[in-house]
Amino acid sequence: MLSNSLIELDRAHLVHPVASYRGHEHMGVRVLASGAGAWVTDASGHRLVDGFAGLWCVNAGYGQDSIIEAATRQMRELPYATGYFGLGSESAIRLAAELAERSPGDLNHIYFTLGGSDAVDSTVRFIRYYYHAKGMPEKDQFISVEQGYHGSSTVGAGLTALPVFHAGFGLPFDWQHKIPSHYVYRNPVGSEDQAIIAASVAALRQKVEAIGQERVAAFYVEPIQGSGGVLVPPPGWMKAMREVCTELDILFVADEVITGFGRTGPLFACTDEDIVPDFITTAKGLTSGYVPMGAVFMSDKVYNTIADGAGAAAVGHGYTYSAHPVSAAVGLEVLRLYENGLLDNGRKVGALLMKGLRALADHPLVGDVRGRGMLAAIELVTDKARKTPLPAAADPARRIFDRAWNNGLVVRAFGNGILGYAPPLCCTPDDIEAIIERTRLTLNQTLEDPDVRTAMA
Numbered sequence: 001m002l003s004n005s006l007i008e009l010d011r012a013h014l015v016h017p018v019a020s021y022r023g024h025e026h027m028g029v030r031v032l033a034s035g036a037g038a039w040v041t042d043a044s045g046h047r048l049v050d051g052f053a054g055l056w057c058v059n060a061g062y063g064q065d066s067i068i069e070a071a072t073r074q075m076r077e078l079p080y081a082t083g084y085f086g087l088g089s090e091s092a093i094r095l096a097a098e099l100a101e102r103s104p105g106d107l108n109h110i111y112f113t114l115g116g117s118d119a120v121d122s123t124v125r126f127i128r129y130y131y132h133a134k135g136m137p138e139k140d141q142f143i144s145v146e147q148g149y150h151g152s153s154t155v156g157a158g159l160t161a162l163p164v165f166h167a168g169f170g171l172p173f174d175w176q177h178k179i180p181s182h183y184v185y186r187n188p189v190g191s192e193d194q195a196i197i198a199a200s201v202a203a204l205r206q207k208v209e210a211i212g213q214e215r216v217a218a219f220y221v222e223p224i225q226g227s228g229g230v231l232v233p234p235p236g237w238m239k240a241m242r243e244v245c246t247e248l249d250i251l252f253v254a255d256e257v258i259t260g261f262g263r264t265g266p267l268f269a270c271t272d273e274d275i276v277p278d279f280i281t282t283a284k285g286l287t288s289g290y291v292p293m294g295a296v297f298m299s300d301k302v303y304n305t306i307a308d309g310a311g312a313a314a315v316g317h318g319y320t321y322s323a324h325p326v327s328a329a330v331g332l333e334v335l336r337l338y339e340n341g342l343l344d345n346g347r348k349v350g351a352l353l354m355k356g357l358r359a360l361a362d363h364p365l366v367g368d369v370r371g372r373g374m375l376a377a378i379e380l381v382t383d384k385a386r387k388t389p390l391p392a393a394a395d396p397a398r399r400i401f402d403r404a405w406n407n408g409l410v411v412r413a414f415g416n417g418i419l420g421y422a423p424p425l426c427c428t429p430d431d432i433e434a435i436i437e438r439t440r441l442t443l444n445q446t447l448e449d450p451d452v453r454t455a456m457a
């Protein structure tokens with residue numbers, strides 16, 4: 001009864017992110033009611049193992065009492081404090097300091113946002129301001145990577161390189177450029193690491209030359225491309241791209257909104273390759289999704305140039321909820337949990353996840369298995385030799401998601417037949433086993449899909 005009325009209210013009033021509005025009205029919402037550990041329960045009592053940690057964000061898992069207590073304590077004491085007018089709160093100041101202490105290199109300055117999109121958007125503003133402060137306002141061209149995702153703000157969605165975020169929105173802007181992705185499984189230069197790195201380095205150099213080096217402001221990249229299909233670059237790829245940017249005097253922005261906070265193992269995936277970017281953007285795992293918060297990490301060099309450039313004038317960038325004390329209190333507690341076992345557990349069960357997914361490689365539909373830590377994907381094909389994607393007629397995003405859901409598994413089902421995994425770092429080995437077994441069942445059911453069978457015939 002309750003669930004039915006919620007479906008009607010949702011249909012009438014709630015606009016969902018990245019959804020076909022008409023399609024959603026037709027399907028109706030699935031209401032999630034509760035969560036514990038790596039499991040969620042819907043309004044009808046159906047229990048599912050959450051192989052996607054909400055939206056790659058609930059890294060600590062559901063129902064962590066100490067996070068709830070930290071938020072409650074902060075709400076009771078001081079639910080809000082502005083950062084404007086020279087004011088601040090203890091939790092936000094402490095979180096900034098703790099993050100700066102753990103961040104790579106000289107990324108010592110933290111600007112808090114509400115999530116990932118406004119973190120990316122903020123970097124664009126900071127970068128433009130930085131070059132104005134340096135007396136180089138003509139450096140206003142931005143480069144990112146095809147299949148990349150950098151959020152859904154008006155500006156960030158143009159750095160994003162997924163067509164659905166552009167169509168109908170007048171994007172990308174003419175100052176937003178792209179180079180091809182490393183996409184190892186489908187790279188035209190083959191799958192050899194060094195060839196892929198060389199091709200990407202050459203593509204970046206060519207793009208910079210075509211635009212004019214004196215015009216290029218920054219290069220944006222995810223350590224692992226998440227929303228593009230969990231595309232893992234070859235080892236050394238990020239470092240090679242960072243080196244090109246240093247050589248060509250282009251700011252390097254690592255978008256760690258997904259990869260940050262233990263997703264690939266360490267707190268920051270950049271440390272996997274010993275990279276110090278000029279900016280890191282984070283969100284999601286920063287508060288484990290319990291409350292909204294993102295963070296821009298800014299290097300000493302950038303911060304000091306902006307500060308000196310502005311002098312006594314205000315740098316006109318700010319949000320009412322920047323450095324929100326409740327979000328910061330949650331961030332501090334989540335950080336404590338990461339360092340008191342969650343990161344270690346994530347590394348341990350991440351190895352089990354990869355082992356389990358690799359064991360599915362001989363399934364007739366599995367063309368590729370890839371990932372690092374607790375971030376992984378399998379890519380389905382109807383012909384392994386030709387790497388033929390699942391046909392659109394098989395509606396992979398909808399049907400595979402539905403099958404997995406009915407099997408008690410939440411997984412990210414991409415439109416082109418890629419299944420994405422980002423389970424909570426608190427998973428037990430049994431939780432991972434449940435994810436793998438339910439995936440196997442889902443694959444077997446997909447093999448029986450008449451549209452898939454037709455494509456395979």
Ligand SMILES: Cc1ncc(COP(=O)(O)O)c(C=O)c1O
Nearest residue numbers: 115116117149150151255257258
């Ligand atoms: C790499 C990356 N950047 C930015 C964003 C945008 O973050 P948000 O959805 O919190 O605005 C996301 C979200 O998935 C992301 O994956």
